[in-house]
Amino acid sequence: MDGIHDMGGMHGFGKVEPEPNEPVFHAAWEAHCLALNRAMGYTGIWTIDQTRAGIEELPPDIYLMSSYYKKWAVRLENLVVARGLAGADEIEAGHALRPGKPLKRKLAAADVPNTLTRGSYSRPAAAPARFAPGDRVRTKNIHPPTHTRLPRYARDKTGVIEAVRGCHVFPDTAAVGQGEDPQWLYTVLFEGRELWGDSAEPSLKVSIEAFEPYLEPA
Amino acid sequence: MASNHQDHPDHDDDYHGHGSELSEMQLRVRALETVLAEKGYIDPEAIDVIIEAYETKVGPHVGARVVAKAWANPAFKQALLANASKAVAPLGLLNRIGDHLIAVENTPQQHNVIVCTLCSCYPWEVLGLPPVWYKSAPYRSRAVNDPRGVLADFGVTLPADTAIRVWDSTAETRFLVLPMRPPGTEGWTEERLAALVTRDSMIGTGLPKNPKDA
Numbered sequence: 001m002d003g004i005h006d007m008g009g010m011h012g013f014g015k016v017e018p019e020p021n022e023p024v025f026h027a028a029w030e031a032h033c034l035a036l037n038r039a040m041g042y043t044g045i046w047t048i049d050q051t052r053a054g055i056e057e058l059p060p061d062i063y064l065m066s067s068y069y070k071k072w073a074v075r076l077e078n079l080v081v082a083r084g085l086a087g088a089d090e091i092e093a094g095h096a097l098r099p100g101k102p103l104k105r106k107l108a109a110a111d112v113p114n115t116l117t118r119g120s121y122s123r124p125a126a127a128p129a130r131f132a133p134g135d136r137v138r139t140k141n142i143h144p145p146t147h148t149r150l151p152r153y154a155r156d157k158t159g160v161i162e163a164v165r166g167c168h169v170f171p172d173t174a175a176v177g178q179g180e181d182p183q184w185l186y187t188v189l190f191e192g193r194e195l196w197g198d199s200a201e202p203s204l205k206v207s208i209e210a211f212e213p214y215l216e217p218a
Numbered sequence: 219m220a221s222n223h224q225d226h227p228d229h230d231d232d233y234h235g236h237g238s239e240l241s242e243m244q245l246r247v248r249a250l251e252t253v254l255a256e257k258g259y260i261d262p263e264a265i266d267v268i269i270e271a272y273e274t275k276v277g278p279h280v281g282a283r284v285v286a287k288a289w290a291n292p293a294f295k296q297a298l299l300a301n302a303s304k305a306v307a308p309l310g311l312l313n314r315i316g317d318h319l320i321a322v323e324n325t326p327q328q329h330n331v332i333v334c335t336l337c338s339c340y341p342w343e344v345l346g347l348p349p350v351w352y353k354s355a356p357y358r359s360r361a362v363n364d365p366r367g368v369l370a371d372f373g374v375t376l377p378a379d380t381a382i383r384v385w386d387s388t389a390e391t392r393f394l395v396l397p398m399r400p401p402g403t404e405g406w407t408e409e410r411l412a413a414l415v416t417r418d419s420m421i422g423t424g425l426p427k428n429p430k431d432a
Contacts, residue, residue, distance in 0.1 A: 008335030008362045013355040016371040022349050024273050027240055029247040035268035036251055039260040052337055068353045073247055086253050094249035100257030109263040116271055117343065120317040121390040149388045151335050153362065165391055185389050196363050203381035206362050209389035
């Protein structure tokens with residue numbers, strides 16, 4: 001999706017403003033918002049890629065104007081309603097008006113420590129990797145209206161395979177309910193000037209993590 | 219902090235705007251949590267344990283221990299750079315470090331910077347939750363085409379002949395920068411070394427502390 005979230009290389013956002021001694025959370029609701037998202041993710045009703053798509057699909061003005069955790073809160077409301085887990089009327093009322101649906105699992109307090117570790121996204125490969133380190137590749141010029149992890153600034157560009165990272169869940173299909181469709185993942189290295197032209201510092205190098213369907217031999 | 223904003227909602231516009239979002243969001247998240255709990259999808263006790271973990275257990279002190287060990291122990295450094303998930307797992311820092319962690323080494327020739335231009339991917343297990351600036355539009359937009367300018371925003375100036383390498387975290391791989399060990403720390407214990415390792419030095423937007431200031 002060519003959305004506002006795909007920010008690499010955009011101009012006009014100003015300086016980065018680090019906050020000295022930044023707290024983990026700036027308000028109690030942020031902490032609860034994070035934890036609610038984690039606990040609902042644990043139920044298995046949606047995938048991580050579907051939650052990322054849920055942020056990307058927010059209207060651009062809402063995306064830019066909302067704090068990070070506000071985006072997470074709005075996304076969670078949207079997902080809960082879209083999956084029929086609760087009605088908008090219930091969220092509005094702040095109470096359940098109807099019984100819940102059965103879910104695969106529910107996160108108990110005692111199990112929380114085990115969920116602090118990320119799961120593995122590696123999957124068995126259906127075929128050998130098409131590319132090897134040192135191969136020159138060109139990223140495809142694709143513009144899917146749905147979730148993808150190939151950023152705009154790195155489309156239709158020539159780079160070099162630096163590393164093969166294994167075979168992973170493919171976000172582009174996982175995000176739209178079409179399954180994991182595992183694909184080989186590569187670190188692809190680009191010269192800064194390939195991405196940004198002569199304005200780039202000559203020594204700059206930028207890499208992306210690219211799934212095999214994004215690439216063709218160069 | 220939160221109650222402060224609610225108690226004084228009538229200050230200038232900026233303050234009022236922020237205060238409004240705060241109280242609106244407090245109510246909104248509380249409503250959502252109540253509904254999800256009453257529906258039986260979440261256990262409020264688990265919510266409290268998750269919050270406590272991210273406030274107290276997971277944080278950049280974990281990554282700092284990894285970096286300090288790599289500085290002090292060449293065999294561990296080699297293992298870390300070869301397969302960070304595997305190398306870090308036996309340290310018992312958390313229950314277990316997940317897959318796909320990759321450590322990248324700074325050298326006099328190359329300085330590494332980590333970003334996620336598409337969202338906010340960040341190595342939570344070794345650095346905790348990402349700071350606001352890491353998730354912000356200015357960082358995500360500029361890190362890939364003006365990293366030296368971004369470093370200047372952090373007050374960091376690198377030698378002109380140090381090349382910058384930016385890693386865009388566009389998949390489930392996660393990156394940890396192994397900064398250069400500061401000179402003047404020969405013979406230091408891992409614990410003392412860890413105190414020099416800042417969060418930003420493990421993202422690539424900062425450098426370790428000067429041993430003279432530690």
